[in-house]
Amino acid sequence: MIMGMKIKVAPEEEVKKRPSFIKPWMSLKYLFKKPVTIKIPYEPTQIAENYRGFHTLNWKTCIGCNMCGQICPARAIEMTWIEGEKRPHPKVDYGRCTFCQFCVDVCPTNALGFVSNYMLTTVWKDEELELFDWVPLPEEKVKKFTDYRHPLAKIEKLEDGKVRYVLRDGETVEFKILGYGLKPPKLQQKKEEKKA
Amino acid sequence: MVSQSELVKEARENGMELLPLDKDTYELFFGPQHMATENFSIILKMDGHRVVKAIANPGFLHRGFEKLAEFRPWYTNIALLLRICVPEPDVPEAIYSMAVDELMGWEVPERAQWIRTVVLEMARVSSYLFWTMGLGFKLGVYTAGQWAAAYRERLMALFEELTGARVYHIYTIPGGVRRDIPSDKWLRQLKDTVEYIKDKLKDFDNVLFENYITHRRMEGIGVMDKKFALDEGVTGPNLRATGVAADVRKLDPYLFYPELDFEIPVLKEGDALARALVRRFELEQDLYILEQLLEMGPPSGAYKVQDPRLKALPRFKVPAGEAYAHVEATMGDFGAYVVSDGGSKPYRVQIRGPSIAHGIRVLEQLLVGARIADVPVILMSLGNCPPDIDR
Numbered sequence: 001m002i003m004g005m006k007i008k009v010a011p012e013e014e015v016k017k018r019p020s021f022i023k024p025w026m027s028l029k030y031l032f033k034k035p036v037t038i039k040i041p042y043e044p045t046q047i048a049e050n051y052r053g054f055h056t057l058n059w060k061t062c063i064g065c066n067m068c069g070q071i072c073p074a075r076a077i078e079m080t081w082i083e084g085e086k087r088p089h090p091k092v093d094y095g096r097c098t099f100c101q102f103c104v105d106v107c108p109t110n111a112l113g114f115v116s117n118y119m120l121t122t123v124w125k126d127e128e129l130e131l132f133d134w135v136p137l138p139e140e141k142v143k144k145f146t147d148y149r150h151p152l153a154k155i156e157k158l159e160d161g162k163v164r165y166v167l168r169d170g171e172t173v174e175f176k177i178l179g180y181g182l183k184p185p186k187l188q189q190k191k192e193e194k195k196a
Numbered sequence: 197m198v199s200q201s202e203l204v205k206e207a208r209e210n211g212m213e214l215l216p217l218d219k220d221t222y223e224l225f226f227g228p229q230h231m232a233t234e235n236f237s238i239i240l241k242m243d244g245h246r247v248v249k250a251i252a253n254p255g256f257l258h259r260g261f262e263k264l265a266e267f268r269p270w271y272t273n274i275a276l277l278l279r280i281c282v283p284e285p286d287v288p289e290a291i292y293s294m295a296v297d298e299l300m301g302w303e304v305p306e307r308a309q310w311i312r313t314v315v316l317e318m319a320r321v322s323s324y325l326f327w328t329m330g331l332g333f334k335l336g337v338y339t340a341g342q343w344a345a346a347y348r349e350r351l352m353a354l355f356e357e358l359t360g361a362r363v364y365h366i367y368t369i370p371g372g373v374r375r376d377i378p379s380d381k382w383l384r385q386l387k388d389t390v391e392y393i394k395d396k397l398k399d400f401d402n403v404l405f406e407n408y409i410t411h412r413r414m415e416g417i418g419v420m421d422k423k424f425a426l427d428e429g430v431t432g433p434n435l436r437a438t439g440v441a442a443d444v445r446k447l448d449p450y451l452f453y454p455e456l457d458f459e460i461p462v463l464k465e466g467d468a469l470a471r472a473l474v475r476r477f478e479l480e481q482d483l484y485i486l487e488q489l490l491e492m493g494p495p496s497g498a499y500k501v502q503d504p505r506l507k508a509l510p511r512f513k514v515p516a517g518e519a520y521a522h523v524e525a526t527m528g529d530f531g532a533y534v535v536s537d538g539g540s541k542p543y544r545v546q547i548r549g550p551s552i553a554h555g556i557r558v559l560e561q562l563l564v565g566a567r568i569a570d571v572p573v574i575l576m577s578l579g580n581c582p583p584d585i586d587r
Contacts, residue, residue: 070510
């Protein structure tokens with residue numbers, strides 16, 4: 001009216017519909033056609049190749065810059081110090097993660113990635129809920145499971161901070177968590193001692 | 197037995213208000229569990245089966261998006277703000293991105309604009325199908341509802357391939373879009389889907405929109421006149437059903453819309469049936485727009501702005517200023533007002549949702565005198581979106 005294009009109004013006869021008694025019965029023809037639904041879980045669903053699912057992390061190229069932790073809208077990423085690794089690695093909490101994958105976009109060395117596995121369902125066990133708070137494993141270990149479920153079967157907590165990830169095919173990954181946060185845990189301890 | 201006055205007194209002591217009703221009227225809590233209301237509640241004062249007074253009772257979905265947006269980096273807000281509109285989450289993404297583009301002074305590449313237009317139109321189609329599903333369920337025409345859900349599934353699969361998610365796409369970002377079109381196969385699939393849904397529109401007409409029952413149920417209920425609608429700030433199909441030819445895509449064209457040819461449906465009745473028929477015609481027009489866009493083909497070039505500032509996204513800063521961008525959503529005029537003070541987080545993000553205009557005061561007015569069975573139908577014909585009211 002004030003600016004913009006000239007408005008093209010549709011003729012009223014085209015917009016309006018006439019009520020009919022007989023026409024609704026035409027839908028009966030669909031009784032003789034195949035249903036469009038899929039019987040889950042007996043029939044598999046097809047997920048797109050680039051579906052945003054669980055993370056993967058290449059531990060060799062991760063430089064621990066915490067860009068992923070800064071961009072995360074849900075604050076699901078916490079940096080974790082692991083024995084034998086020079087830099088911290090992100091730990092992703094799927095209780096908070098929104099699967100926006102901005103962390104993957106900002107990763108400067110492309111260490112973080114994602115696979116199309118997405119299933120967050122458990123069988124109502126508390127131990128299973130712990131699985132969804134993990135340091136992502138390299139792509140080849142996550143990608144070999146093609147049933148869209150989380151790759152871990154169990155997280156075993158051993159003595160003095162050691163953790164053992166048991167994958168669903170029996171493979172294990174063992175490492176020691178030294179601490180969380182941006183600064184190395186040893187420096188943190190020293191600072192605390194100084195303060196004391 | 198406790199007398200009524202004692203009950204009122206006791207309620208008042210506990211900080212509650214118990215409204216005394218006379219012996220002919222009673223109070224009915226409609227929602228938030230009722231399927232028709234979608235987490236929205238109405239307190240109805242009923243006389244028999246007629247509504248005497250309706251009080252909208254929103255707030256069940258309040259999550260404080262606008263305040264939360266002030267504490268997150270610019271890009272991250274996309275993952276938050278799209279939750280304002282569940283049936284078409286691409287609209288809040290698009291308006292926020294357009295406002296930030298304006299603040300940055302970016303010229304968005306043509307390819308990105310084309311993809312944004314396609315995504316917005318796909319969102320409109322899927323939202324109208326979702327609405328058709330709701331209308332079918334509320335009228336008891338479950339067949340049409342199930343069809344709409346099944347056809348929407350095809351669009352969801354396309355969205356999944358393009359964006360990587362089914363409902364919350366998080367796809368449109370300031371400066372363009374996040375991913376390029378996957379392949380030519382995707383464009384062909386979209387074309388097939390558009391043709392498929394276009395074929396099926398005849399079935400929807402037969403079962404739902406030309407059904408005798410639909411006309412009997414929806415004719416003459418929830419009548420809104422032109423002056424009332426304009427005074428209350430109603431936009432979108434609800435305003436068009438009262439006889440005003442207004443559409444943001446025509447009045448304030450954005451993206452690729454100036455190059456597209458489409459018609460605006462306008463009806464004068466202003467009742468629930470007119471609103472439904474306007475939406476039905478728009479669904480057809482949106483499919484027609486998608487066809488035109490596909491015929492045009494995606495322009496070549498980048499799908500994202502090339503800017504060195506985008507390398508450090510968490511510390512990405514937007515120059516101080518303010519911008520407003522709005523698009524035509526299926527519910528009406530959806531706008532975002534973004535203010536920046538030059539920092540790495542927005543100073544203020546205000547969303548102008550269409551549902552707040554027709555979801556509270558207008559709804560309360562339209563429900564007066566309606567039968568209890570018509571309440572869900574009127575609610576559905578307005579196309580209410582409760583998360584957008586509560587925010």
